[in-house]
Amino acid sequence: MNIHIDVIVIEDNELFRDSLKEAINKSSDINCKYTFSSGEAALDFIAKEELVPDIILLDIGLPGMNGIELIPELRKLSPTSKIIIITVHDDDENVFNAICAGASGYLLKDLSSEKILASIIEVMNGGAPMNSHIAKKVLNMFRDQNVKSNGYSLSEREKEILSLLVEGLSKKQIAEKIFLSHHTVDSHLRNIYAKLEVHSRSSAISKAIKEKLL
Amino acid sequence: MNIHIDVIVIEDNELFRDSLKEAINKSSDINCKYTFSSGEAALDFIAKEELVPDIILLDIGLPGMNGIELIPELRKLSPTSKIIIITVHDDDENVFNAICAGASGYLLKDLSSEKILASIIEVMNGGAPMNSHIAKKVLNMFRDQNVKSNGYSLSEREKEILSLLVEGLSKKQIAEKIFLSHHTVDSHLRNIYAKLEVHSRSSAISKAIKEKLL
């Protein structure tokens, strides 16, 4: 079979850009015809030539528009292209933004050319190659977003009522729904407010959702 | 220097368990003294012997308590141990639960013994080795959790007021904070409710947070 993968490189450092291109073109299956030293140049060319690369190797630290900002623009012009970030920036914010913008891989610049080629293949096969420290960051961010707090020791009844609050029901509606007097619901609400240390329905709802209390 | 990494294996398949142990013990730096065929056996032994392994290789499909349920228990007994999942289960739910429970790596069983050893080293160095398809799943789940909806075409002013709502302020407080008449705030609120298609403050707040409107 004759696989053919088209790659473009967007990287402002001339040396690294050329060495990436060279490394890629050593492979028979993977081909790099175009490289760009800025996001603007790449966007112009892609728009004009209606270029649809399989893979875009993208640096973050670019002159003018940075790599992260570039991702949505690239995806507009060529939605099927997979984007692999290759950068020195491994801080949470950049990683977070790149992933949310839709990058398919996140590699650091210390990588050998063999591993970069392997990563391109992985992405083409539906994978998401990542530097293992980046992966750790992603895992930690992911976990932190999904920890269920439990520190307020709400009773089951209170959790039940809190979740109805979050659904937008009034005291009266809650009372009807779970067959209680509205006085009882009121009483539960006060206890909930006390435990959550809030003084309004709004704050309780915010806290419940943001801190994943249910 | 003389690194020494203690590994235990929890895996019910005898063949795979033994082959893992053997592969690990071929390395001079990494050592596997104990293996277990069930979570319960591992927990008992760890508790009794006060074992503190550096790495726990953990299967998901175990008899009795499954690997995911095991993670919190293992972390209680030996909080410093890093857990690497090695399994055939690559569905979203298992991946999600494993990560949230605090796994440091997620590998599939088709991996060569060299790569497993390399993964152990990576975890010891603070990384999180992951099968690239698993990584893709994590990336997708992560991205999906962080997409900002924008489909309600709220104006800037409305977003501002909505965010103050979420903070728990009353109309009067909002009015004072942004130097408006409370009538004006009321008016904005009604427009927000209309755009979000809700009829209460509670529902608006829930929708704003859950759908990441701010």
Added chain:
DNA sequence: TGTAAAATCACGCATTTGCGTGATTGAATA
């Protein structure tokens, strides 16, 4: 230049909410 949308302000009213201040019952726990 005209028009539509956004932002501002206003009154009245029925309903809802938060809170102070109680009480009773039953289950769990020390």
Added chain:
DNA sequence: TATTCAATCACGCAAATGCGTGATTTTACA
């Protein structure tokens, strides 16, 4: 056995809320 705590119910009141029904002024844009 005593005591604590969750769950239930009750009254009253000041404040806040949602909504109907207006109006005027900016701002954007076609």
